[in-house]
Amino acid sequence: MVSAxxxxxxxxxxxxxxxxxxxxxxxxxxxxFPDNSLVTGGITEEDGxxxxxxxxxxxxxxxxxxxxxxxxxxxxxTSGLNTVFDLGRIELSPxxxxxxxxxxxxxxxxxxxxxxxxxxxxxxxxxxSGGSVLDAMKTMPGVTxxxxxxxxxxxxxxxxxxxDGKQSSLTGFGNQKGLGNIPAANIEKIEIINNPSxxxxxxxxxxxxxxxxxxxxKTGFNGDAGLSFGLGAxxxxxxxxxxxxGSYSLNPKLIPSLNFNYKANKLNYFLLSEFILQExxxxxEFTTRHYDDGKNTLSQVPENRRQFRAxxxxxxxxELNNNDAIxxxxxxxxxxxxxxxxxxxxxxxTNSRERYYNWQEEEVTSYINVAVNYKHKxxxxxxxxxxxxxxxxxxxxxxxxxxxxxxxxxGRDATNILAIEHTTSLSADYSRALKHGKIELGSKVRIxxxxxxxxxxxxxxxxxxxxxxxxxxxxxxxYALYTNYLxxxxxxxxxxxxxxxxxxxxxxxxxxxNYYQNNDAYNYFELFPSLRFTYKLNDYNRLSMFYxxxxxxxxxxxxxxxxxxxxxxxxKVGNPYLRPQFTDAVxxxxxxxxxxxxxxxxxxxxxxxxxxxxxxxxxDSNPDYDIVNKIYQNTGNATNTGIELLMxxxxxxxxxxxxxxxxxxxxxxxxxxxxxxxxxxxxxIEKSSDNAGDFKINNEFTLPKNWxxxxxxxxxxxxxxxxxxxxxxxxxxxxxxxxxxDGHGEFTLSASDIFNTFGLRQEVVSDGFTAMYENYFExxxxxxxxxxxx
Numbered sequence: 001m002v003s004a005x006x007x008x009x010x011x012x013x014x015x016x017x018x019x020x021x022x023x024x025x026x027x028x029x030x031x032x033f034p035d036n037s038l039v040t041g042g043i044t045e046e047d048g049x050x051x052x053x054x055x056x057x058x059x060x061x062x063x064x065x066x067x068x069x070x071x072x073x074x075x076x077x078t079s080g081l082n083t084v085f086d087l088g089r090i091e092l093s094p095x096x097x098x099x100x101x102x103x104x105x106x107x108x109x110x111x112x113x114x115x116x117x118x119x120x121x122x123x124x125x126x127x128x129s130g131g132s133v134l135d136a137m138k139t140m141p142g143v144t145x146x147x148x149x150x151x152x153x154x155x156x157x158x159x160x161x162x163x164d165g166k167q168s169s170l171t172g173f174g175n176q177k178g179l180g181n182i183p184a185a186n187i188e189k190i191e192i193i194n195n196p197s198x199x200x201x202x203x204x205x206x207x208x209x210x211x212x213x214x215x216x217x218k219t220g221f222n223g224d225a226g227l228s229f230g231l232g233a234x235x236x237x238x239x240x241x242x243x244x245x246g247s248y249s250l251n252p253k254l255i256p257s258l259n260f261n262y263k264a265n266k267l268n269y270f271l272l273s274e275f276i277l278q279e280x281x282x283x284x285e286f287t288t289r290h291y292d293d294g295k296n297t298l299s300q301v302p303e304n305r306r307q308f309r310a311x312x313x314x315x316x317x318x319e320l321n322n323n324d325a326i327x328x329x330x331x332x333x334x335x336x337x338x339x340x341x342x343x344x345x346x347x348x349x350t351n352s353r354e355r356y357y358n359w360q361e362e363e364v365t366s367y368i369n370v371a372v373n374y375k376h377k378x379x380x381x382x383x384x385x386x387x388x389x390x391x392x393x394x395x396x397x398x399x400x401x402x403x404x405x406x407x408x409x410x411g412r413d414a415t416n417i418l419a420i421e422h423t424t425s426l427s428a429d430y431s432r433a434l435k436h437g438k439i440e441l442g443s444k445v446r447i448x449x450x451x452x453x454x455x456x457x458x459x460x461x462x463x464x465x466x467x468x469x470x471x472x473x474x475x476x477x478x479y480a481l482y483t484n485y486l487x488x489x490x491x492x493x494x495x496x497x498x499x500x501x502x503x504x505x506x507x508x509x510x511x512x513x514n515y516y517q518n519n520d521a522y523n524y525f526e527l528f529p530s531l532r533f534t535y536k537l538n539d540y541n542r543l544s545m546f547y548x549x550x551x552x553x554x555x556x557x558x559x560x561x562x563x564x565x566x567x568x569x570x571x572k573v574g575n576p577y578l579r580p581q582f583t584d585a586v587x588x589x590x591x592x593x594x595x596x597x598x599x600x601x602x603x604x605x606x607x608x609x610x611x612x613x614x615x616x617x618x619x620d621s622n623p624d625y626d627i628v629n630k631i632y633q634n635t636g637n638a639t640n641t642g643i644e645l646l647m648x649x650x651x652x653x654x655x656x657x658x659x660x661x662x663x664x665x666x667x668x669x670x671x672x673x674x675x676x677x678x679x680x681x682x683x684x685i686e687k688s689s690d691n692a693g694d695f696k697i698n699n700e701f702t703l704p705k706n707w708x709x710x711x712x713x714x715x716x717x718x719x720x721x722x723x724x725x726x727x728x729x730x731x732x733x734x735x736x737x738x739x740x741x742d743g744h745g746e747f748t749l750s751a752s753d754i755f756n757t758f759g760l761r762q763e764v765v766s767d768g769f770t771a772m773y774e775n776y777f778e779x780x781x782x783x784x785x786x787x788x789x790x
Contacts, residue, residue: 008078009053011381011433012087014044014064018094022048026066026092033059033075051381062087069094077490084382084433117193118600118646122184126700126710126735126748131230131783133211135752136184138731139696139712140192141646141660153206154194154604154642154662158552158581160204163211166371166390167201167425182311183274185226185257185787188214194604195532195546195587198482198497199429199440202528202551213313215261215270223260228748228785229253233281235756237776240300241286242353243342247302251778253278255785271314280305281778287570288348288772291626296348301567302341303777309335323377331369338362343567345406355406355625357568363398382433387426394421394450400565404463408624411459417562421450437486437493444480449473450556463568465678469510472576474556477504484530492535499528501551507559507576515677516561516576526551526582540594546587554578554612558632561677569625572614573677575632581611597649606640613722617675617683618768628769629677635685635722636671640664642693654702663693666720684767685722692719706739724764731758731779746787753779 010030014023028050029041039060044050059077069092076085118141125136137143137151144152153159160167191210193200200208230253240246254277262269283303290296315329338360345355371390378384396419403412429442451473458464484497506521528551534544560574589602612634619627642664649657670687674680694716701709715730735750759776 007054007056007083009051009084009381010055010062010076010087011049011051011084012090014048014050014066015089015091016069016094017091022046023066023069023092024048026050026064028052029063029065030055031061031063033061036061049379064090064092066092081493082433082438082486082488084438086380086382086433086435088435117191119189119191121189122187125184126708126737126750131184131750131752131781133182133184133187133190136187137190137209139698139714139733140190141696142192142194142644142662142694144694144716151209153192153209154640154644154664156206156606156640158204158206158583160201160208161211162208164213165210166388182211183228183255183257183276185228185255185785186214186259186272186274188212194602195548195585196530196550197495197532198484198499198528198530199442201444201480202499202501202526202549203553204550213272214259218261219263221260221262222790223258224787224789225259226255226257226785226787228255228783230255230278230781230783232278232778232781234780234782237756237759238286238774240302241298241344241346243300243344243356243358245302245304245340245342245358247284247300248279248281248304251279251281253280253781253783257787266319268317269314270317271312273313274311276307276309278305278307280307283566284776284778285567286772286774286776287567288774289569289628289769290771291769293768294349295626297569298346298348299343299567299569301343303566304340305337307335307337309333323379325375327371327373329371329373331367333369334364334366336362336364341566345569355404355408357405358403359565360401361398362401364395365397366395368393380433382431382438384431385428386430387428390423390425392421392423394423395419396421402463402565402568404568409461409463411461411463413459413462413464413565414457415464415562415565416453416455418453418455419450419556421448421556423448437488439486440482440484440497442482444478446476446478448476448478450475452556452560452562454562464565465515465563467512467514468562469513471510472561473506473508474559475504475506476553478502490536492533494534495530495532497530499530501526501528503553505553509561509576513561520576522579524580540592542591544587544589546585546589548583548585550583550585551580552583552612553580554632558612568627570628570630572630573632575677577676578612578632579610579634581634582609583607597647600644600646602644604640604642604644608638608640610634611636611638615673615675615683615685616723616764616766616771617681618766619678620768621679626769628766628771629675631675631677633673633675633683635668635673637669639667641667656700657698659695659697661693661695663691665689665691668720668722688720690720690725691717693717708737708739710735710737721762723766724762727761727763729758729760731755741788744789746789748785748787749783750785751782753781756780 014026016023024044024046026044030039030052031037032039040052040055042050042052057078061073061075063071063073065071072092120140122136142154151159189212194207196208232251232253233249236249257274259272282305285301288298311333313331315327317327319325340360343357344353347354369392373388375384375386398417400415425446427444431438431440453471456464478501480499480501482497482499487494502525504523508519509516528549531547532544534542536542558574559576559578561576563571563573583606585606587602587604592599612632614630615633617629619629642662644662646660651657667689671685673683675683696714699711703709712733716728718728719726731753732755733752735748738747758779762773764771
C-alpha cells in the first residue's frame with residue numbers, strides 16, 4: 001500500500017573551460033554505480049544544456065565527453081526526495097585537467113516516502129471499497145475516529161485535511177467536515193504527513209491528510225462509470241428504547257459515479273461526478289446518566305437520515321506553451337438530508353418513560369469552489385513559479401423542529417441557522433533545483449467571513465435558552481511567508497524551513513446576547529520553524545529526526561454561540577472566547593528495508609499549550625431538568641508521547657501482509673477554569689496520564705483468474721479523555737475484487753465491521769453526575785460495486 005518508486009531528472013550545461021562557450025552535441029552518459037553499466041544518456045543542445053529524465057533513484061557515475069577535450073565525470077546518489085538535480089555549469093578542458101568530483105546525494109525513494117510521509121493507494125483497498133474516504137482511512141497507521149466522526153491521528157483530532165495539496169470546500173478550511181460523505185471511488189491515494197515542512201500551513205499539530213483525486217493523462221477520450229449498492233446497520237448492537245420509530249436498520253445506499261477526461265493537443269478537459277442516495281444512521285447515541293441526587297436516566301438519540309449528495313468537479317488544463325500552463329477548475333458540492341429522531345427518557349429507578357422528545361432536522365449545505373492555477377517553468381529544469389487564486393462560497397441552512405412531551409411541559413420549538421461563508425485565497429510558490437538540493441519560497445493571503453443568522457420560534461415553556469440574540473459574525477485574515485531549504489549529501493540530508501504567519505480574528509455577537517457581553521477581536525504574529533535531519537546508515541537503513549512548531553486555530557463551529565438540540569438534556573455549544581493552541585513536536589524515525597519488506601518505526605513527543613476541547617458540565621438552573629452542557633474550553637497544557645511501528649512483508653508472491661502498532665501516552669495537566677454559558681461557574685479537570693494504542697493488520701491476496709482478496713482487522717484500546725475514558729473497540733473487514741474484460745471492468749464485494757464491534761463508548765465523571773455514552777452508529781455495511789473503464 002506504500003507509494004511506488006520515484007524517478008529523478010538531471011540537468012546542467014556543458015561549457016568549454018578555456019573560452020566559456022557552450023558545447024553543443026556533447027555526450028552525457030549515466031552509468032550505474034559501482035558496476036559502471038550504462039543506464040541512459042543523451043546529448044547537449046546547441047546552448048550546451050542537457051536534460052535527462054526518468055532515471056530510477058540510486059547511485060550513478062555521469063560521464064561527459066567531447067572530441068578533443070578531456071572527459072570528466074560526476075558521481076551522484078539520488079533518492080527521489082528532490083526529483084530534479086541542477087548540476088549547473090560543467091566545464092571540459094582541452095588540456096586534460098580533470099575536474100573535481102561532485103556528489104549529489106539523497107535517500108532512497110520508498111524509504112523517504114515512509115520517513116517523511118506515508119502514501120496509500122486506494123486501488124488496493126478492497127475491504128472498504130464502495131465506501132467513503134473515512135471508511136478507507138480507518139485501517140491506515142495511527143488513524144482512529146472520535147465520537148463526532150473526526151479523524152484522530154496519533155491520539156489527536158487536530159488534523160488538517162487537504163484535497164490535492166490544498167484546502168478545499170469539500171472538507172472545509174481547518175476542519176474535517178465532509179470526509180464521511182466523500183466517496184472513495186474517485187480517490188487515487190491518501191497521504192499522511194506527520195511532520196509537514198514550512199511550505200504547508202502551520203495549523204494541524206497532529207499532521208496533514210492529503211486526499212489526491214484520480215486524473216487521467218491518456219490522449220483522447222477516456223473515463224469510467226461506476227455503481228455501488230450497499231446495506232448498512234444490519235443488526236442492532238443494543239435494543240432501542242421505547243419509541244415508535246427506533247433506529248433505522250437495513251439502510252440502503254446507492255452511489256453512482258461518472259467521470260471522463262478528454263486530452264487533445266494542449267488542452268485537457270476533466271469532469272468527475274459522485275452521488276450518494278441513502279438512508280443512514282450517522283449517530284445512534286445511548287446516554288445513561290447517574291446523578292448525585294439519586295436520579296438515574298437512560299436516553300437514546302438515533303439520527304435517522306435520508307440523504308442526497310452530489311459532488312461535481314471539473315476543469316481545463318491548458319498548456320499555453322512549453323513553459324507556461326494554466327488550470328481552471330470548479331467544484332460544486334450540494335448535500336440535503338432530513339434527520340428524524342424520537343428520544344425517550346427512561347427513569348431507571350422506576351423503569352418508566354417520563355419524557356418523550358422528538359425532532360426533525362432539515363439541512364442543506366452547499367459549496368461552490370472556483371480556482372485558477374498558473375505555473376511557469378524557467379529555462380532550467382526544476383526552476384518553477386506557480387500562483388493560485390481560489391474562491392469558495394459555502395452555505396449552511398439548518399432548520400430544527402423540536403417537540404417535547406412530559407409531565408412538566410408539552411411544547412413545540414423551532415430554530416433555523418443560516419450561515420454563508422466566503423473564503424478567498426491567493427498564494428504564490430517558487431522552487432529552484434540546486435546542485436545539492438533545492439530552495440522553496442512562498443506567500444499566502446486568506447480572507448474568511450462567516451456571518452450567521454439565528455431565528456427562533458419558541459413554543460410554550462420553551463426549552464431553548466432565551467436571550468441568545470439573532471446573529472453573529474466571524475472573520476479571519478491570514479498572511480503568511482515561508483522559506484524552505486533542502487540540502488542533500490551522500491551520507492545525510494537536511495531540510496530546514498521557517499514560516500511566518502500573522503492572523504487577525506474577530507467575532508461579533510448580537511448585543512441582545514445575554515451570555516457573552518463583549519465582542520472578541522485579537523491578532524498575533526508567530527514564527528513556525530521546521531527541521532528534518534536524515535542520516536543514511538547504509539543502503540538499507542535511514543534515520544530521521546524532526547522538529548515542528550504548529551498552531552490549531554478554533555474555527556467558527558467551535559466558536560458558535562448557538563446550541564445544538566439533538567438531546568435537550570445534552571447540549572453541544574461553542575465558545576466565542578476560545579483561543580488557539582500551540583504545539584512543539586519532536587520525532588525520531590527509522591526505516592529498515594530488505595528485499596521483500598520493510599520496517600518503519602517512529603518515536604514522537606508533542607507539547608501542547610492552551611489545548612482546547614469539550615467540557616461536560618451540569619446546568620442545574622432549570623428546576624425541572626438537569627441539562628449537561630458540552631462546551632469548548634481552553635484547558636491548559638498536555639503532552640502526547642508515542643511510538644509507531646509499520647511492518648510490510650511479502651509472505652509469498654500472492655500474499656502481502658502489513659501491520660501497524662501505534663502506542664501512546666496522553667498526559668493532561670490539572671486545570672481550573674470558568675464557564676460563562678449559561679451562567680458563570682467553575683470547572684475542574686483532574687490530571688491524568690494513560691496508555692492507549694491501536695493495532696491494525698492487513699492481508700492482500702492475489703488469486704488466479706484476476707481475483708483479489710483483502711482481509712483487515714483493527715483494535716483500538718481504552719484511552720483517557722478529559723473527565724473520563726473511551727473504551728476499546730475493534731473491527732474486521734473483508735473484500736473481494738474481480739477484474740474482467742481485459743481490465744476494463746471491475747466487480748467488488750466488501751463487508752465492514754462484520755461482527756458489529758466498532759461502536760464508540762465513553763465513561764465520563766464530572767461534578768454532580770457520571771455518564772456512559774454509547775454510540776452504536778452505522779459501522780456494519782455490505783457493499784457491491786461495479787466500475788467500467790472506457
